[in-house]
Amino acid sequence: MFGDESVDSALERIEQWQQSMAQRAEQAQTLAQRTSALTATARSRDDLVTVTVGPEGQLTQLHLDERTRRQSAAATARAIMEALQAAKDALVMKFEAATAETVGADSETGRMLNESLRRRLGMPLESSDEAR
Template identity: 45%
Template structure:
């Protein structure tokens, strides 16, 4: 049924397939490590609000300049939220870049990662 040449060809194909799987797994691990280390910071146009977000898009730091005391609380709240959105937008840009560099933004893994982060960045809280 199979001659030696067919068997050799099948073994070569399996080895290539295994190497490709291992390579994709390595790139996915690298992506995971790099994504976990990401954070981004944004500053309001007037420089009074600075927001840092971690890898998941959650606020990890909020710095308010002393001049913020002279503003109405509602204005301050809106400026914090706008700056949070800006930091999350920067995070999404970084996630997209890291994904492109590691697994490729057009791969199934890459698309899933970017879509998940986009959903997280666009949440309202």
């Protein structure tokens, strides 16, 4: 039914497929390890507020300079939100860099993961490179 060439060719394709799947699994594991520990820190323009966000964009640290006592609560709130957004922006850039270095930014997996993080953070879906 099959010539020796067809069987050999089929076995070779199966072996290549297995190697490809193993490589993808390794890349995904590397990406998961790298991104699970990502953090990003940013300061407000007036340097009165510093925030750090964790891998899902959650606020993990907030530092208010003592000088914030001399300004209105509304000004401090704006500075916190500004620093928080800057930290999230930095987190996305780090995540996208890790994605590009592991699974590839243009791969279906890379695009899906980058888009997923942007959605969770309430950010535009274009990549940081396009936004520049």
